[in-house]
Amino acid sequence: MSNTAVLPVVIPVAIPVREVLPWLLFGFVMMLALYFVGAEEGATSLIPGMYIHEFVHDGRHLLGFPCH
Amino acid sequence: MVRSLLIRGMLAGFLAGLLVFGVARILGEPPVDRAIAFEERLMKAAHPGHEHQDEPELVSRDTQRGIGLFTGVVVYATAFGGLFALVFAFAYGRIGKLSPRATSALLAAATFVALVVVPDIKYPPNPPAVGAPDTIGDRTALFVGMIVVSIAAMMIALAAGRRLLPQLGLWNASLAGGGVFLLLVIAAQLLLPAVDEVPEQFPAAVLWQFRIASIGIEAVLWATIGLAFGPLAEAVLRRGQRGQWSHQRA
Numbered sequence: 001m002s003n004t005a006v007l008p009v010v011i012p013v014a015i016p017v018r019e020v021l022p023w024l025l026f027g028f029v030m031m032l033a034l035y036f037v038g039a040e041e042g043a044t045s046l047i048p049g050m051y052i053h054e055f056v057h058d059g060r061h062l063l064g065f066p067c068h
Numbered sequence: 069m070v071r072s073l074l075i076r077g078m079l080a081g082f083l084a085g086l087l088v089f090g091v092a093r094i095l096g097e098p099p100v101d102r103a104i105a106f107e108e109r110l111m112k113a114a115h116p117g118h119e120h121q122d123e124p125e126l127v128s129r130d131t132q133r134g135i136g137l138f139t140g141v142v143v144y145a146t147a148f149g150g151l152f153a154l155v156f157a158f159a160y161g162r163i164g165k166l167s168p169r170a171t172s173a174l175l176a177a178a179t180f181v182a183l184v185v186v187p188d189i190k191y192p193p194n195p196p197a198v199g200a201p202d203t204i205g206d207r208t209a210l211f212v213g214m215i216v217v218s219i220a221a222m223m224i225a226l227a228a229g230r231r232l233l234p235q236l237g238l239w240n241a242s243l244a245g246g247g248v249f250l251l252l253v254i255a256a257q258l259l260l261p262a263v264d265e266v267p268e269q270f271p272a273a274v275l276w277q278f279r280i281a282s283i284g285i286e287a288v289l290w291a292t293i294g295l296a297f298g299p300l301a302e303a304v305l306r307r308g309q310r311g312q313w314s315h316q317r318a
């Protein structure tokens with residue numbers, strides 16, 4: 001058992017912005033993933049065909065994206 | 069530190085995605101199936117001669133409602149979990165002296181309002197058979213535009229609230245910020261064009277069930293991310309602070 005009495009309370013200290021900025025690149029990757037679920041082969045298309053659209057079709061509708 | 073937060077955000081998102089898949093399967097698929105049945109009836113009524121030559125499906129319905137739905141919601145949830153962690157990394161320690169858990173919960177609630185409630189009021193989610201195929205570009209642009217406006221309104225409201233904090237105190241400054249958000253969002257919703265492409269004969273009950281399921285899915289997603297990420301982030305931040313602490317106590 002760990003001694004909870006010495007567990008320090010976390011004091012909210014902001015993370016310096018310059019530490020966060022490089023990770024925004026991953027934010028871009030996340031957005032790309034969202035794009036493939038939400039809009040690829042619908043509003044616009046990077047990959048020809050309709051396979052991705054049809055594959056994620058139910059999710060696209062239920063997650064609120066315009067489809068069809 | 070940010071790397072650890074990002075990984076935990078994606079983990080919380082993945083977990084939320086599993087729950088969301090269950091909800092989507094149980095609540096979401098029945099109205100989707102009914103909407104597709106309606107679509108087929110319409111097609112048959114329009115082309116009475118073609119009843120026996122259904123075109124082959126690219127992806128079967130079983131795949132769509134199984135692994136396809138699973139992939140879609142889990143990728144969506146994991147990606148949003150990661151984005152949420154990045155926003156958290158910016159917000160933590162900057163919106164009052166809130167604990168990691170409180171920051172995470174508050175941020176998720178705000179995200180749900182900005183990303184789901186506001187855009188869905190103007191451009192509600194639609195089941196199959198609703199929507200003209202040739203307007204998909206416009207509808208997608210309006211939907212994304214509404215989300216951008218909504219997020220911008222949230223940030224303006226936050227800035228306004230912070231500005232008024234010294235004069236008004238926390239309660240009234242929060243109310244004022246909320247008022248600014250509402251005003252901006254209402255103005256945008258009045259200015260943006262309406263989209264109504266529900267076919268005349270489409271069953272109202274199915275539309276209602278579908279939309280409730282869709283909003284319920286998002287509610288489960290953001291509640292899970294907000295509540296699961298908090299404790300995970302707290303562990304990361306506590307570890308990061310331990311060094312400083314031993315310093316202070318020495």
Ligand SMILES: [Zn+2]
Pocket residue numbers: 057061067068196
């Ligand atoms: Zn569709």
